[in-house]
Amino acid sequence: MLIRRIVSNLICLGSIFAFWAPSHAQEHSWTSTTGSQIDADLVEIDSDQVTLKINGRPAPLVVGLDKLTEQSRYQAYEIWFNRQDAKQFQMIRQHLEGMVQRPGAVSRLLLEIHKVIPESPYAGVWAAAGISEGENDNVFAKRLLQQSIERIENQQEHLPGRHSMTLASAYNNLGVVALKDRGGNQAAASFTDAIRHSGVVSPILEHNAQLVAQGDTEQISLFELAPRLRSELLTSLASANVSTTKPRLDNSFYYMLDFELPLEAGAASRKIEGLEAPSVYSELMAIGTGFVVAPGIVVTSQQLLKDYERSANLIVTVGTTQQGAFKSLLCKSCLLESTYGYVNRLQSYSGGGASTVFTNFRVVRPASGTANATLMALHVPGLDAEPLLIADDTPKVDSELKLYGYKPGQQMIAEGVQQYEGKVMSSPTPNGIQVVSHDTTNGNRGGPLVDDNNVVHGMVFGLPSNSLDKGGQAFGARIIRGWFNRHVRTTSLKTPDENDSRRQINVEDSVVPVFIWETRRGGKLFSEVADGSAPSESLLIKNSWCLACGGTGLCDCPSCTGGMQSYRTKDVIARSAIAGDIIGTVVKKKKCSTCSGKSKLRCKICSKGRI
Numbered sequence: 001m002l003i004r005r006i007v008s009n010l011i012c013l014g015s016i017f018a019f020w021a022p023s024h025a026q027e028h029s030w031t032s033t034t035g036s037q038i039d040a041d042l043v044e045i046d047s048d049q050v051t052l053k054i055n056g057r058p059a060p061l062v063v064g065l066d067k068l069t070e071q072s073r074y075q076a077y078e079i080w081f082n083r084q085d086a087k088q089f090q091m092i093r094q095h096l097e098g099m100v101q102r103p104g105a106v107s108r109l110l111l112e113i114h115k116v117i118p119e120s121p122y123a124g125v126w127a128a129a130g131i132s133e134g135e136n137d138n139v140f141a142k143r144l145l146q147q148s149i150e151r152i153e154n155q156q157e158h159l160p161g162r163h164s165m166t167l168a169s170a171y172n173n174l175g176v177v178a179l180k181d182r183g184g185n186q187a188a189a190s191f192t193d194a195i196r197h198s199g200v201v202s203p204i205l206e207h208n209a210q211l212v213a214q215g216d217t218e219q220i221s222l223f224e225l226a227p228r229l230r231s232e233l234l235t236s237l238a239s240a241n242v243s244t245t246k247p248r249l250d251n252s253f254y255y256m257l258d259f260e261l262p263l264e265a266g267a268a269s270r271k272i273e274g275l276e277a278p279s280v281y282s283e284l285m286a287i288g289t290g291f292v293v294a295p296g297i298v299v300t301s302q303q304l305l306k307d308y309e310r311s312a313n314l315i316v317t318v319g320t321t322q323q324g325a326f327k328s329l330l331c332k333s334c335l336l337e338s339t340y341g342y343v344n345r346l347q348s349y350s351g352g353g354a355s356t357v358f359t360n361f362r363v364v365r366p367a368s369g370t371a372n373a374t375l376m377a378l379h380v381p382g383l384d385a386e387p388l389l390i391a392d393d394t395p396k397v398d399s400e401l402k403l404y405g406y407k408p409g410q411q412m413i414a415e416g417v418q419q420y421e422g423k424v425m426s427s428p429t430p431n432g433i434q435v436v437s438h439d440t441t442n443g444n445r446g447g448p449l450v451d452d453n454n455v456v457h458g459m460v461f462g463l464p465s466n467s468l469d470k471g472g473q474a475f476g477a478r479i480i481r482g483w484f485n486r487h488v489r490t491t492s493l494k495t496p497d498e499n500d501s502r503r504q505i506n507v508e509d510s511v512v513p514v515f516i517w518e519t520r521r522g523g524k525l526f527s528e529v530a531d532g533s534a535p536s537e538s539l540l541i542k543n544s545w546c547l548a549c550g551g552t553g554l555c556d557c558p559s560c561t562g563g564m565q566s567y568r569t570k571d572v573i574a575r576s577a578i579a580g581d582i583i584g585t586v587v588k589k590k591k592c593s594t595c596s597g598k599s600k601l602r603c604k605i606c607s608k609g610r611i
Contacts, residue, residue, distance in 0.1 A: 027055060028079070031069045045080045077158040081119060088113060088120035103134030103541065114144070119155070121163060122259060124148035125170050128177070129255035133541055136551040136609070138181045145174045166259040168198040172205050176253045179212070179547055184223030188212050188233045194256075195236040200243050204256045204540050207249050209237050223547075243276065252611065255541040274326050274413040278315050278357075278517055286516040287412070289405035289447040290318065290378065291456065292385045294491040299480065300446035300514050301461035302336050302374040316359040318380045319413065319513040326413055328515070333360040335377040335487055364487055373432060373475055373483045374461055378514070385510045388448060389455045390493045394476040395424045395434065401451055403436070403460055403472075404511045405444020412443060417508040420444065424458075425471065432479040436460060440472025446514060449474060454507050455496050456480075546606035553609040554600040560592035563599035 027039045030052065040052035043060055050068070052061045065073050091113050107130030114123035125148045132141035149170050152163045175190035191209040195201055212225065213233050277284070290300030298318055305314070316331035395401065403420040406412050422438030436449070440463055449458035459480055460472045481493055545551035559565060566587055573584035591597035605611070 028075060030063075030072045030075075032063075032067050032072075033069055042076060042079045042083075045076060050076050074159070077155075081155050081159065081162070084117055084119040085122070088117040088122050091117075092123050092126070103130035105134070107131045107134060111144070114147075119151060121148040121151045121166055121170065124151070125166060125173065125259070126257055129173050129257060129541055132173070132177050132180065133255065133543060133545070136180070136545050138177045141177050142174065142181070145170050145177065149174070163260055164197050164199060168194045168202070168205065169256045169258050170194075171197065172208060172256040175208060175212070176255055176543055179223070179253060180543070180545055180550065182223065182547075182550065184212070184225045185229050187223075188225055188229040192229070192233045192236045195233075195240050198240065201237070201240045202256060202258055203243050204249075204254045206237065206242055208253050208256075209233055211251060211253065213237070253543045253547075255543065257540065272412050273410055275319075275515070276328060278317055278328065278330060282315060282517040284515060285314075285518045287406070287408060287443055288445050288514045288516075289443065290512050290514045291404070291446075291448045291459075292383065292387050292510040292512065293377075293390060293456075293480075293484065293493055294387050294488075296380055296383050297387075297488070297491060298331075298378040298380055298383070298512060298514070299459065299484070300376050300378065301459070302338070302376045303445060303462045304376070304514060304516050305336070313358050313518065314361070315357075315517040316378060317515045317517065318378060318383060319515070320383055320385060322384075329380050329382050330357065331359045331378045331380050333362060333379045335362045335364070335379075337366050337373065337375070337483065337487065338363050373479050375459070375475070375480065375483050377484065377488055383512075385512065386505045387494065388450075388505070388507065388510050389496045390481055391451075391455050391457045391477040392481055392495055393457065394428055394478050395449065395457045395474075397424055397427055399424045399451075399457070401436075401449040401457055403438040403440075403444060403447050403449055404507055405441075405447030405460070406513045408441055408443035412513065417511045418444065422471070424474075428476060428479075432475055434458070434474050434476060435464070435471055436474045437471045439470070440464070445472070447511060448507075450507055453496070454505065544610050546603055546609055546611050548605045549603035549609060551609040553603050553606060555603045557592060557595035557599050557601050559594040560599060563592050563595060563597040564589040565592045 027041050029037055029039055031037050038052070038054060038061075040054045040061065043051040043053050045051075045065075048066065049062055049064050052063060054061060065076070068076065092110055107127040110123040110127035110130065114127055117123070124144045128141040128144035128148070131137050131144070149167065152167045152170065155162045156167075171190045171194035175187040175194065178184075178187040178190055191205065191212060194205050195209060198205065213230055272284070272287075275284075286304045288300055288304045290298040293299050316334055317328040318331055319326060319328055321327070400421075400423045403422060404417055405420065407415055407418050409415075420438045420440075422436055424434055425437050426435040428434050436458075438444075438449075438460060440460055442463075445460060445462050447460055448456040449460060450456055456477060458474045458476045460474045462473045464471055464473060484493055546553070549555045557563070566589055568585050568587055570583055571586045571588075572581045573586060574582040576582060592599070595601050603609070
C-alpha cells in the first residue's frame with residue numbers, strides 16, 4: 001500500500017512537471033557598468049552571477065552581477081523570481097482545491113514542489129497550513145513557514161515590497177502554529193509582524209489578533225501573554241488599514257492563505273480595487289451593469305447567470321456611492337423569466353463560524369406568445385438612487401443612443417460609469433432583439449440606452465451572437481416595460497410624460513455595477529471572473545484542533561504531578577535508645593485520586609482533540 005501511494009505521488013509529480021512548459025525565450029537589453037549593451041535571454045541566476053543566452057551564439061554567457069548596472073540587476077532578479085514563482089504556482093494550483101478536504105495528503109505533495117523550486121514561497125506556505133491542520137505536526141509546519149518567510153525576505157532584498165500579502169499570510173499562520181504549540185508570546189509577535197506587512201489587514205488576521213490580545217476565550221485564557229507584546233499587538237492593529245469586511249467568525253483561529261499571483265502565471269490582473277466580498281467564502285464570478293427603474297428595484301441582464309447551474313449558491317450585490325464612499329448592497333431577491341430554475345435552496349449557510357446570506361431567486365415561466373426577454377429585476381433594500389424614466393417605444397434603426405455602463409478591470413469602480421456612443425443597427429427580431437453598434441463588454445452588459453433627454457429607450461443585454469462581430473444585442477424599452485409589468489406587481493415604471501422634471505436627473509447616479517458571487521465550500525479555489533479580469537486570490541482554513549490540550553484530547557491533571565500527589569503526615573523520623581521513636585512531619589506521595597494516577601484528564605473543551 002505504501003509503495004503504491006509513493007508511486008501514485010510520483011506519477012502526480014510527473015504530470016505536474018509535464019504541465020509546466022518553459023515560456024519562449026525573450027530577449028532583454030543588458031547594460032554593463034562600463035556602458036556596453038547586449039540583447040540576450042536570461043537563463044539563470046546562480047549566487048553572484050547571471051547566465052545569459054545570446055541569439056545565434058551556442059555557448060551561454062556568464063556575467064557577474066556586480067558587472068551589470070543597478071537597473072540590469074533589478075531586471076535580472078525580477079525576471080528570475082517572476083519565472084520561478086510562476087513555475088511553482090502552475091505546478092500547485094491544480095491541487096489546491098483539495099486543501100480543505102484532504103489537507104494532509106495534498107500538503108505532502110506540495111512539500112515536494114517546495115523542495116524542487118527553492119526560490120518561491122507558495123508551496124511552503126500552503127503545505128505548512130495543511131500539515132498543521134491535517135496532521136497536527138506543528139514543529140514541521142513551523143519550520144516550513146520559516147523557510148517560506150526566508151524565501152520572501154530573499155526576494156524582497158532585491159525587489160522591495162514583493163510578496164507582502166504572502167508574507168502576511170505566512171506570519172499569520174506561524175502565529176496559529178505557535179498557539180497550537182502553546183507559545184502565546186511567539187503567536188502575538190507573529191500576528192504583529194503579519195499586520196506590519198499587510199497593506200490592508202485582512203478580516204482573518206484581524207480576527208486572530210483580536211482573539212489573542214483579548215485573551216478572554218476558554219482556550220486562550222490558558223496562555224500567558226507578556227503585557228508588552230499584547231500592547232504592541234493592539235497598537236499595530238489600531239494603526240493599521242483594516243478591511244471593511246467583517247465576517248462573523250467563531251472563537252477559533254484561521255490559517256490565512258492570501259497571496260499575490262505571479263505575473264507570468266497568466267494572472268497579472270488583480271481583484272477589483274475597492275470591492276469587498278459579501279463574505280470570506282465568496283468568489284466573484286461575474287460582473288455587469290444595471291439601472292434603477294423604481295425605488296429599490298434594479299433591472300439588468302440575465303446573461304450574468306448564464307454559466308451557472310441551478311444548484312449554485314449565488315449572491316448578488318449592487319454597488320452604490322453613499323456619502324462619497326463606495327458600498328456594496330445585498331440583493332435580497334432576484335426575479336427572472338426562465339424555462340428552468342435558478343434555485344437557492346438555502347437562504348443562509350454557516351461554515352467555519354461565518355454566516356452567509358444568499359440572494360433568493362424567484363423564477364417565472366415565460367407566457368405563451370410573449371418575448372422571452374433575458375432580463376432580471378433585483379430588489380435591493382437601502383438603494384436610494386433615483387429611478388430613470390423609461391420610454392414606451394421600440395428604438396428605430398439608426399437612432400443614436402448613449403450606452404451607460406462599467407468598464408471591466410481592476411479600476412472598474414474607480415473609473416466609474418462610462419459612456420459609449422453608438423446607434424441601433426437593426427429592427428427587432430420576433431423575440432424583440434435588436435443589434436446595436438455600441439462597444440459591448442461583460443462589464444457594461446445590462447446598461448441602459450439613453451437619449452439626450454435622459455430617457456431610457458432600451459438595454460444592451462449581451463454580446464453579439466457571433467463573437468467575431470462588434471457591437472451588442474439589446475431590448476427596446478417596450479420589451480422592458482412589457483416584461484416588467486407582467487412580473488413586478490409591487491410598483492410600476494414611469495413614462496417621461498408623467499414627470500418631465502425627472503429628465504434633469506444625473507443618469508450616472510442611477511446606473512450601478514452588479515456583481516455575482518458564488519459561495520465556495522472548499523470545493524474550488526480559483527474561479528475566473530466572466531471577463532477574465534480578476535482570478536480569486538484567497539482561501540482560509542479553520543483550525544479544528546484544540547489549543548488547550550494540543551490536539552491530544554487529554555490535559556494535565558491539575559491535582560498532581562506525574563500522577564502522584566504529595567501530602568504531609570506524622571511519622572517516625574528518627575529513633576533513640578533513650579527517647580524512643582521521634583515523631584515529625586514528613587512528605588509522602590500517593591496515587592492521585594482525581595486522575596487515578598494517570599496524570600491526564602479528558603479535555604473538557606474538545607472531543608478527542610478536535611473542536
